[in-house]
Amino acid sequence: MPLFVAIVPVLRVSDVERSIAWYTANLGFVPEPSPSAPPFESCILRRDATELVLRRAVAPLAKARDSYEWDVYIRLSGNELTSLLDHARRRTPLVRGPEVMPNGTVEFDLEDPDGYRVCVAEALSDTRGFPRAVR
Secondary structure, eight states: OOOOOOOOOEEEESOHHHHHHHHHHHHOOEESSOOOSSSOSEEEEEETTEEEEEEEOSSOOOOOOOTTOOSEEEEOOSSOHHHHHHHHHTTSOOSEEEEEOTTSOEEEEEEOTTOOEEEEEEOOSOOTTSOBOOO
16 A cells, blocks of 8 residues: 655645745745746745645635634644744734633634635643633
């Protein structure tokens, strides 16, 4: 049986260059290899052991959102959620959270320029100071 090593989300975006800038500034992803020149048709973004693919679309699907509907779910480790949360909230509005979920993880949501919802979550050893989720 083959060994699966990753499942990589592919987001169809209206402007790959704008999305590269958003994911780089807000979540610390890096384009690899770096795209040559705009307009970009696609791009692989990497951070740590994760990847995200952006592909140009003529018209991304309109998304009607309810809470807890995500397109990308990022699970962290190493008690780094608070520093990433502080970094992100200085650059883009939070859509939800941070809040402690019933399973004990702390989550917050961001929305990229094309309306994709990105949830960032981590099971923290100390959740004091974070409100409990109300669902």
